[in-house]
Amino acid sequence: MKILVTGGAGYIGSHTLLQLLGARHEVLVIDNYSNSSPEALVRVKKLAGSGFKICEGDILDTCFLNTVFTEFQPEAVIHFAGLKSVGDSNRDPLEYYTRNVSGSIGLFRCMQQHNCSRIVFSSSATVYGEANYLPYDEAHSLSPTNPYGRTKFFIEEVIRDWVRSWDGSSAVLLRYFNPVGADSSGLIGEDPTGTPSNLLPFVSQVAVGRLDKLIVFGDDYNTRDGSGERDYIHVEDLARAHLAAIEYSWENSGCEAINVGTGRGATVFETIEAFERASGCKIPFQCAPRRAGDIASSIASVRKAEQLLGWKAKLNLEQMCQTAWNWQKNNPYGYVSTV
Template sequence: MRVLVTGGAGYIGSHTLLELMAQGHEVCVYDSYVNANPKVLDRVRSLSNGKLGDVTGDVRDAAGLDAVFSDFEPEAVIHFAGLKAVGESEERPLAYYDVNVGGTLTLLHAMDRAGCRKIIFSSSATVYGEPVYLPYDEAHPTAPLSVYGRTKLMAEQILADWSKQAGDRAAVLLRYFNPVGAHHSGEIGEDPSDIPNNLVPYIAQVAIGKRPALQVFGTDYDTPDGTGLRDYIHVVDLARAHVAALGYAAGNAGCQPFNIGTGQSVSVRQMVAAFERACGAPIPTRTAPRRAGDIAAMQADPSRAKAAFGWRAEHSLDEMMASTWRWQSQNPDGYGNG
C-alpha cells in the first residue's frame, strides 16, 4: 500500500516508518520539521535499506498537500503532524487549534480532492480526562483537561463525521497512552528540542549529566508509593499498532477509536528504578509539588485493539528503559551530533 505519513520524521512517526517499510509498504513523509530533525530520515533509510520519499511541507498548506497527493497518489494516510505539549497548549491555545484541528481539516479536504479514503489518526488518552473508572476503555466518557486534549478530541469528532459521508471512508483513532523507548539499534529515538516535557527523556538526560536531577511532581497521590501511575508503552509496539490499524482500515469502513497501551500502570519511582537498572547508576531526584492538571493514575484497557486487529504490546518495562539508555548514550546530543 502507498502510505503518506504526515509528521513522519517525529519520534513516533520515524519508528512507524521502519515498521511500514518492513511490511513492504511504499512510504512518503510530509513534515515541516518544526518538531523533528530531517537527519532521522537518513537513519531510517540506513536501517531499512529501503526507499523513502519525503516532502517538506506544513499540514495546513492546501497547495503543498495537493502536490504530494498528486505526485505520490497515496492509498492511505497516517496523520501524526501536530503540536503535542500539554503545558505549551495552555500558553498557546490558538496555535494548537490552528495546527491540530485546522491542519486535520486541510488534510481531509486534500484527501477528498485526491480520492483517498483511509486515515489512521494519532490521538491521545488525554481525551478521557479524569478517570471515572479504570482502566479506561473506549466507552469511557471524554472530558479532556487541557487544550491539547481538546484539540485531539475535536479532530476525532471531525474524523467521525467525515467518515460517515461515503461508504468506503475509514478513520482509525489510536488513543496513545505514554510512548517511551527507542529502536533496538539505538539509531533513532526521542530527541526533545528543549527541556523535555515527558518523564523518560528527562530521566535519560539526567543519566548522561545534561540535567542535575529529576523533579518528581507529587509524592502524596493515593497510589502505592505516592507518585503518579501511568501506562507506558514501547514506541516500537506503538509503531506496530499503526501498521495493524492500516490493515484494519483497508477492510473496515467507518470510524473507531482504539486504546494503545499495555494495560499495566507503573509509578514514577518504579520508572526511575527501571532506568537505574538500565544505566547502572543512581538517578538523582528532587520532590516537588503536584502540577495542575495531573491525575493520580492512568491505565488502558487495550482489549479492543487485540480483538479488532490482533495487536498487543510485547515489550517489557526493562526493555523500554534499556532501549532509551542505548539511544541516549549513543546520541548524547540527539540528532544534533550527526
C-alpha cells in the same frame, strides 16, 4: 499500499516508518521539522535498507498538500503531525488549536478532494480525562483536562462526522497511552527540543549529564507511592499497532477508536528505579507541585486492540528503559553530535 505519513520524522513517526518499510509499503513522508530532525529519516533509510519519498512542508499549507496528493496519489494516510506538550498547550492554546485542529481539517479536506478515504490518526489517552474507572476502555466518557487533549478530542469528533458522511471511508483513532523506549539499534529514538516534558527523555537526559536533576511533578496523588501512574508502551510496539491499524482500515469501513497500551501501570518513582537498574546511573530528582492538566492514573484496557487488530504489546518496562538508555548514551545530544 501507498501511504502518506505526516510528521514522519518525529519520534513515533520514524519508528512507524521503519515498520511500514519492513512490510514493503510505498511511503511518502511530509514534515516541517519543527520538532524533529531530517537525520531521523536518514537513519531510518539505513535501518530499513530501502528508500522512501520525503517532502518538507507544513500541513497548514494547502497548496503544498495538494501538490503532494496530486503527485503521490496516496491510498491511505497516517497522521502524526501536530504539537504534543500538555504544558505548552496550557500556555498557548490558540497555537495548539491552529496547528492540531485547523491543520488536520485542511488535511482531511485534501484527502477528500483526492479520493483518499483511509486514515489512521495519532490520538491520545488524554481525551479521557479523569478516570471514572480503570482501566480506561473505549466506552469511557471523554473529558480532556488540557488544551492538548481537547485538540485530540475535537479532531476525533471531526473524523467521526467526516467518515459518517463518506460511504466506504475508514478511520482508526489510536489512543496512545505513554510511548517510551527506542529502536534496539540505538540509531533512532526520542529527541525533544528544549527541556523534555515527558518522563523518560527527562530521566535519560539526567542520566547522560545534560540535565542536573529530574523534576517530579506531584508526589501527593492517590497512588501507591504518591507519584503519577501511567501505562508506558514501547514505541516499537506502538509502531506495530500502526501497521496493524492501516491494514485493518484497508479491509474495513467506518470509524473505530482503539486504545494502545500494555494494560499495566507504573508510577513515576517505579519508572525511575527501573531506569536506574537499566542504566546503572543514579537519577537525582526533586519533587514539585502538580502540573495543571495532569491526572493521577492512566491505564489502558487493550482488549479491543487484541480483538480488532490482532495486536498486543510485547515489551516490558525494563526493555523500555534499556532501549531508551541505549539510544541516549549513544546519542547524548540526540540527532546532533554536539551542542
